[in-house]
Amino acid sequence: MKRESWMLEPPKGGLFKDRNDNQQKIEKPPAPVPTVREMNPFLNPSVQKRPENYDNKPSLSWQAKKIQRTIELAQETGKSLLEVAEDRFGSYEEFLKLREMIEVSKMKPSGKKITEEKGKKVDNLKLNKDEDPAILEKREKIKLLEEELKSARKDRRKAAVERIEYQIQILKEDINEYKKKKTFTNPDDMDIQTMLQMERAESRHKMDRDFLSMSSKVKRNNDDTFDEIQETRNKKLKNKEKKIDMNEERARVLSKEQKTIEACPFCLESSFFDNSLVLATALKSFISIPKTGALHPLQLQIVPIEHIPSMLHGDEDLWDEIRNFKKCIIRMLASRGFTVVFLETCIKFNKLPHTVIDAIPLPGDCINQVKGYFKKAINEIGSEWSQNKKLVDTFEKGLRRSVPKKFPYFYVDFKLDTGYAHVIEKEESFSIDFGKSVVGQLLGLDATQWRDNAAVIKDDLILDKRIYILKKTYPEFDWTHMLNDQ
Ligand SMILES: [Zn+2]
Numbered sequence: 001m002k003r004e005s006w007m008l009e010p011p012k013g014g015l016f017k018d019r020n021d022n023q024q025k026i027e028k029p030p031a032p033v034p035t036v037r038e039m040n041p042f043l044n045p046s047v048q049k050r051p052e053n054y055d056n057k058p059s060l061s062w063q064a065k066k067i068q069r070t071i072e073l074a075q076e077t078g079k080s081l082l083e084v085a086e087d088r089f090g091s092y093e094e095f096l097k098l099r100e101m102i103e104v105s106k107m108k109p110s111g112k113k114i115t116e117e118k119g120k121k122v123d124n125l126k127l128n129k130d131e132d133p134a135i136l137e138k139r140e141k142i143k144l145l146e147e148e149l150k151s152a153r154k155d156r157r158k159a160a161v162e163r164i165e166y167q168i169q170i171l172k173e174d175i176n177e178y179k180k181k182k183t184f185t186n187p188d189d190m191d192i193q194t195m196l197q198m199e200r201a202e203s204r205h206k207m208d209r210d211f212l213s214m215s216s217k218v219k220r221n222n223d224d225t226f227d228e229i230q231e232t233r234n235k236k237l238k239n240k241e242k243k244i245d246m247n248e249e250r251a252r253v254l255s256k257e258q259k260t261i262e263a264c265p266f267c268l269e270s271s272f273f274d275n276s277l278v279l280a281t282a283l284k285s286f287i288s289i290p291k292t293g294a295l296h297p298l299q300l301q302i303v304p305i306e307h308i309p310s311m312l313h314g315d316e317d318l319w320d321e322i323r324n325f326k327k328c329i330i331r332m333l334a335s336r337g338f339t340v341v342f343l344e345t346c347i348k349f350n351k352l353p354h355t356v357i358d359a360i361p362l363p364g365d366c367i368n369q370v371k372g373y374f375k376k377a378i379n380e381i382g383s384e385w386s387q388n389k390k391l392v393d394t395f396e397k398g399l400r401r402s403v404p405k406k407f408p409y410f411y412v413d414f415k416l417d418t419g420y421a422h423v424i425e426k427e428e429s430f431s432i433d434f435g436k437s438v439v440g441q442l443l444g445l446d447a448t449q450w451r452d453n454a455a456v457i458k459d460d461l462i463l464d465k466r467i468y469i470l471k472k473t474y475p476e477f478d479w480t481h482m483l484n485d486q
Pocket of ligand 1: 267
C-alpha cells in the first residue's frame with residue numbers, strides 16, 4: 001500500500017492546528033513565578049535548603065530547657081535524676097548525650113548560648129573552660145551521680161547507694177588516669193613550637209605562683225601591699241642606676257683629681273714638686289719655702305701632704321702638726337725680732353686646689369696695726385648685704401668651729417688659731433692674693449714686687465738667697481726630729 005505524500009508529512013497548521021497548540025501548552029507549562037514570601041526552597045531558590053542530616057528533632061535550646069526542667073523536677077519531687085530523666089528522655093544515656101551536646105555548643109564561641117531564665121539554677125550546667133573536655137564530661141557525670149546519690153541516701157536505698165558510689169569511684173579513677181597520661185606525653189611526639197609554648201606557659205605560671213606566694217608571705221609578715229612591693233622594686237632599680245651614675249661620676253672625678261695631682265707643685269708624686277724647697281717633713285704635712293710670691297726672705301709655707309682644698313678637710317693629727325709648725329715658725333721669727341701672720345685662702349674647690357698656709361713675717365711691733373688693717377679690709381669685701389657675717393673672730397672657737405667644712409674661706413691667724421675668718425660668698429670676685437695685698441700695703445710693698453709674674457723681684461726675695469738663709473735658720477727650731485726620736 002502506498003500512502004499519499006501529504007499523509008507522510010508532519011502536520012502543520014490546517015485542520016489540527018488548534019489542538020497541537022493546546023498539546024504544546026500542556027507539555028510545557030509556564031515556569032511558576034514564586035512570591036517573595038514563598039518559604040519552600042523547591043519553589044523559591046533564594047530560600048536555603050535544610051541540611052541533609054536534618055532529622056526534624058527539637059532545637060538545642062528547647063532541649064536545654066527540657067534538661068533544666070528535668071533537674072528541677074528531680075529536686076522538687078525528691079525523685080532520683082535517673083528516674084526523672086528516663087521518664088522524660090526515654091533513657092538516662094539519651095539525657096546525658098543531649099546534655100553533652102548542649103555543653104559543647106555552649107563552648108563554641110559562635111554557638112548560641114542558652115538563655116538563662118531569671119531565678120533558675122543553672123550552676124550545674126556551668127563549665128570549667130580551662131579543663132580538658134574529656135575530663136569535663138566525666139566531672140559532669142560525677143556531679144549528676146552525686147545528686148542521685150544524695151536522694152538515694154535520703155530514701156535509704158542501700159543497693160542504689162552502693163552502685164552509685166562505685167560508679168563515682170570508677171569515674172574519678174578514670175580522670176586521674178587521663179591526667180597522668182596527659183602529663184607523661186612523650187615530648188618526642190611534640191613539635192618544637194608546642195614544646196616552646198608549653199615551656200613558656202609553664203614558666204609564666206611558675207612566675208605567677210612564685211609572685212603570689214612571695215606577695216602573700218610579705219603581706220602576712222609586713223602588711224605590705226602589692227603596690228609597696230612594686231615601689232620597693234622600683235626604688236632598688238633606681239638606686240642601682242644611681243649607683244652606676246655615681247660610679248661613672250666617681251671615675252670621672254678620680255681621673256680629674258689624678259690629673260690635678262700630677263700637675264700639683266705641692267704633691268710629692270708630682271713632677272712639679274721641688275724637693276729642694278722642703279725644710280722639714282712630718283707625717284701629714286711639711287714645711288717649705290715658697291717658690292714664688294714671697295713678701296719676705298724668711299717667709300715659709302705649711303703644706304698638707306694630702307691634696308685637700310682647705311685645712312678644714314684635714315684630721316686632728318694634721319691640725320696638731322700644723323700647730324707644731326706654727327709654734328716653730330713663731331719661735332724662729334721671734335728670735336729675729338719678727339712677729340707673723342698665717343694666711344690661708346681656700347676658693348674654687350671645683351678646680352681641686354691644694355691648700356697652703358703662708359707664714360709671713362712682720363715687724364714685731366706692728367701686730368695690732370695688722371689686725372686693724374685686716375679687720376677693715378675684710379669688712380670692705382663685697383656688698384653690705386652679704387648673707388654671712390663678714391668677719392668671724394676665731395678667738396673663742398677657733399676656725400673649725402667657726403666655718404663649715406664645705407665653705408670657701410679666707411683666714412688670717414695671728415697666733416695659733418686666733419684670728420679673723422671670712423666666708424667667701426662670691427669666689428669669682430675674690431682675689432687669691434687678698435691677704436698678701438693687705439700685708440704688702442702694710443709693708444709698703446708694691447704687688448709687682450712679689451707677685452708670681454713680677455717683672456723685677458726684690459733682691460733679697462730671690463729664691464736661691466731665701467733657700468740659703470732659711471736652710472741655715474730654720475732647723476734649730478724644727479720639731480719634726482722628735483718624730484724620728486720616738
Ligand atoms: Zn697637691
